[in-house]
Amino acid sequence: MIELAGVGHRFGDWVVLADVDLRLTGHRIGVIGANGSGKSTFARLLNGLLVPTSGRVLVDGLDTRKRGREVRRRVGFVFQDPDVQIVMPTVAEDLAFGLRHRDLDRAEIGRRVDAALDAYGLTAFRDHPAHLLSGGQKQLLAIAAVLVLEPDCVVFDEPTTLLDLRNRHRIAKLIHGLDRRVVVVTHDLDLVSDFERVLVFDRGRVVFDGPAADAVAEYVAMNPPA
Numbered sequence: 001m002i003e004l005a006g007v008g009h010r011f012g013d014w015v016v017l018a019d020v021d022l023r024l025t026g027h028r029i030g031v032i033g034a035n036g037s038g039k040s041t042f043a044r045l046l047n048g049l050l051v052p053t054s055g056r057v058l059v060d061g062l063d064t065r066k067r068g069r070e071v072r073r074r075v076g077f078v079f080q081d082p083d084v085q086i087v088m089p090t091v092a093e094d095l096a097f098g099l100r101h102r103d104l105d106r107a108e109i110g111r112r113v114d115a116a117l118d119a120y121g122l123t124a125f126r127d128h129p130a131h132l133l134s135g136g137q138k139q140l141l142a143i144a145a146v147l148v149l150e151p152d153c154v155v156f157d158e159p160t161t162l163l164d165l166r167n168r169h170r171i172a173k174l175i176h177g178l179d180r181r182v183v184v185v186t187h188d189l190d191l192v193s194d195f196e197r198v199l200v201f202d203r204g205r206v207v208f209d210g211p212a213a214d215a216v217a218e219y220v221a222m223n224p225p226a
């Protein structure tokens with residue numbers, strides 16, 4: 001359970017988020033809204049990548065301000081650009097990286113890496129230099145590297161923006177098939193079109209919170225053609 005209570009965030013004097021009170025229940029939660037409306041900032045608050053300048057974010061009751069490490073074990077984060085997330089030279093090493101900081105022996109790490117390679121269609125690329133993968137493969141690897149750590153919830157910040165249509169479909173399918181809570185920030189309205197809950201952000205506030213079709217209609221109505 002992720003809960004935001006009286007959350008606000010500013011960068012210097014610039015108010016980016018204000019008065020956000022939410023309980024993130026439900027399996028799939030979309031986040032849409034205009035450029036600069038605070039979506040990415042909101043997403044980063046959910047696993048303590050950022051801590052709010054006012055209010056509290058609690059993950060299973062743990063305050064992100066004090067318990068960031070435990071929070072990040074529960075809530076994984078996938079960045080828009082996989083290049084900022086891929087840290088090791090090869091695909092298998094990158095998948096193993098996060099697992100090394102867990103209390104697991106080498107054999108178990110190997111088993112989990114093999115399972116992740118298989119699950120995400122990356123087995124043929126096991127020893128491939130990660131930086132030479134295609135954009136779509138890199139995004140798959142970045143997602144796999146988060147999922148291999150088995151977080152309860154995964155936050156995606158614009159996961160399809162840099163992808164061609166084929167890879168966009170691939171990532172959309174993967175997100176839809178996940179058996180854990182997902183929070184997806186996106187301008188790709190189709191990606192969240194069947195989510196049970198979509199938040200619409202406008203100038204740092206949540207202005208709508210409801211089923212996808214209604215949220216998208218609200219967002220479209222807020223932005224009529226010029």
Ligand SMILES: Nc1ncnc2c1ncn2[C@@H]1O[C@H](COP(=O)(O)OP(=O)(O)OP(=O)(O)O)[C@@H](O)[C@H]1O
Pocket residue numbers: 011014016033034035036037038039040041042
């Ligand atoms: N590190 C930072 N320092 C100062 N201002 C920032 C910082 N990060 C974001 N901002 C500002 O905060 C506001 C909200 O940014 P944010 O990235 O959360 O919006 P967004 O809704 O995700 O936008 P987009 O759809 O364009 O990605 C913007 O005005 C942005 O310029």
